[in-house]
Amino acid sequence: KQEVTQIPAALSVPEGENLVLNCSFTDSAIYNLQWFRQDPGKGLTSLLLIQSSQREQTSGRLNASLDKSSGRSTLYIAASQPGDSATYLCAVIGNTDKLIFGTGTRLQVFP
């Protein structure tokens, strides 16, 4: 059974710092991995999708990497801003056709 873990569970940093959020999964047979952002009480916004054949994806200040063989992904946030404060979720999809989510990393960036 696929299990997805995110570390740390919470993170509080001053503005301007570069951050790394971690995601690990137990079954490497995945089709892709997706990173989401969730603001309090709101829906999920897709940030990046990494296909199983890819190593990384970039969007603006965000860079996500994928090491399928070791069951790990990282989300790198450069030059963090208070507007980055949210919960970040990673999720994998495999041959069961559904997303398996981690429990998230709650990020707070203070001015």
Next chain:
Amino acid sequence: EAQVTQNPRYLITVTGKKLTVTCSQNMNHEYMSWYRQDPGLGLRQIYYSMNVEVTDKGDVPEGYKVSRKEKRNFPLILESPSPNQTSLYFCASSLSRTGSYNEQFFGPGTRLTVL
């Protein structure tokens, strides 16, 4: 604008009173699903649909029903809601069932409280 919409966004109801949460997508996606999100448990899939008239159970289907009569709509039905169904519900859709490029798009969520 490409999007997944849900209605209502907020709902307070009482035990046993049937309700329906609607979900609609305008992206011609084949795959649609429902999730619930609970503190400490994360997001769990309730039901999914691979195409019109094709639905199947997810991880936590008890107490829920779905239907997929049209490609764009995937309503979630609670025939007799109970307090343990108080949760934040999300509808999601993606282009196809499988494949490595299968980005999932989520609706804004429906916060349901069952008294």
